[in-house]
Amino acid sequence: MKLHGNVGDKRLRKILEEFTGPIYQRPPLRSAVKRVTRIRRVYKIDFLEREGRYVLIKIWCEAGTYIRKLCHDIGEVLGVGAHMFELRRIRAGSFSEKANLSTLQDVIDSYILWKEHGIEEYIRRVILPMENAVLHVPKVIIRDSAIDAICHGAPLAVPGILQVETGIKVNDIVAIFSKKGELVAIGKALMRSEEMVSSKKGIAVKTTQVLMSPGTYPSMWKKAVR
Amino acid sequence: MRKREILVRDEEESDPRYGKIPTERSVEELIETGVINLDKPVGPSSHEVTAWIKKILQVRKIAHAGTLESPNMGDGEILKFQEFYQ
Numbered sequence: 001m002k003l004h005g006n007v008g009d010k011r012l013r014k015i016l017e018e019f020t021g022p023i024y025q026r027p028p029l030r031s032a033v034k035r036v037t038r039i040r041r042v043y044k045i046d047f048l049e050r051e052g053r054y055v056l057i058k059i060w061c062e063a064g065t066y067i068r069k070l071c072h073d074i075g076e077v078l079g080v081g082a083h084m085f086e087l088r089r090i091r092a093g094s095f096s097e098k099a100n101l102s103t104l105q106d107v108i109d110s111y112i113l114w115k116e117h118g119i120e121e122y123i124r125r126v127i128l129p130m131e132n133a134v135l136h137v138p139k140v141i142i143r144d145s146a147i148d149a150i151c152h153g154a155p156l157a158v159p160g161i162l163q164v165e166t167g168i169k170v171n172d173i174v175a176i177f178s179k180k181g182e183l184v185a186i187g188k189a190l191m192r193s194e195e196m197v198s199s200k201k202g203i204a205v206k207t208t209q210v211l212m213s214p215g216t217y218p219s220m221w222k223k224a225v226r
Numbered sequence: 227m228r229k230r231e232i233l234v235r236d237e238e239e240s241d242p243r244y245g246k247i248p249t250e251r252s253v254e255e256l257i258e259t260g261v262i263n264l265d266k267p268v269g270p271s272s273h274e275v276t277a278w279i280k281k282i283l284q285v286r287k288i289a290h291a292g293t294l295e296s297p298n299m300g301d302g303e304i305l306k307f308q309e310f311y312q
Binding site for chain 1: 230231232233234235236237238239240241244245246247248249251253256257259260261262263264265267268275278279282283291
């Protein structure tokens with residue numbers, strides 16, 4: 001963040017503190033979403049370092065928080081004005097800078113090593129199984145016999161469930177996995193974890209996105225008799 | 227990340243004749259369905275970088291997820307993960 005005027009450390013820290021918690025934000029003029037004022041949670045702002053008017057901060061926030069806007073608003077409250085100078089995303093969902101981060105050069109090099117020289121080691125470090133994208137999403141593990149119906153978009157019924165992770169609430173997003181650890185689909189929970197285990201029947205998860213190709217597992221469901 | 231425990235409803239193994247453990251996928255399969263945690267350079271847009279990756283890997287379907295300012299991205303099916311990575 002670059003400040004447009006001089007501000008002391010003490011005051012800067014105090015205002016940054018004020019911007020943690022729920023904040024109101026109206027999406028900017030050029031934005032991907034509807035421009036209505038909405039609430040976003042800023043969990044934490046760390047004041048890392050500064051050099052005159054350049055301030056380096058680390059922000060933990062909810063998805064959809066406009067950081068450029070946040071910097072602007074901090075400037076307004078400080079009274080001197082400010083703008084976002086540079087932004088780097090250091091974590092999103094289950095991805096972070098710490099593990100398996102690849103540059104464009106890594107992508108090109110590893111692809112050529114595999115394509116032209118048959119070396120798989122490097123491209124396997126660059127292209128990760130899609131399951132990596134949902135490491136942070138609670139899992140529901142299902143029977144083979146329930147898989148193909150889900151691949152065709154059917155909701156997940158309780159008898160198809162083998163295991164459930166704790167902490168799932170109604171309307172939470174969940175990841176449906178096979179016993180082999182393959183991601184089958186993503187869905188919305190219609191029951192809590194405990195109910196998914198204790199209920200005899202009922203729909204546990206509404207399928208929203210199917211990731212596995214239909215036909216990967218045999219279809220076991222009853223087809224309508226014509 | 228919050229630590230979760232597993233509740234067991236029933237025990238059953240998966241039939242080895244169908245599907246595949248994710249780590250056993252071929253490179254071709256990975257390119258078709260995998261994800262890349264990409265360190266996007268400052269300058270080109272996420273959209274442009276996505277197009278370059280599409281060309282490099284010669285894939286049909288590709289998408290990125292992550293805000294306007296800096297992305298996480300992948301191929302093909304990643305389209306479906308976008309709601310996690312606004």
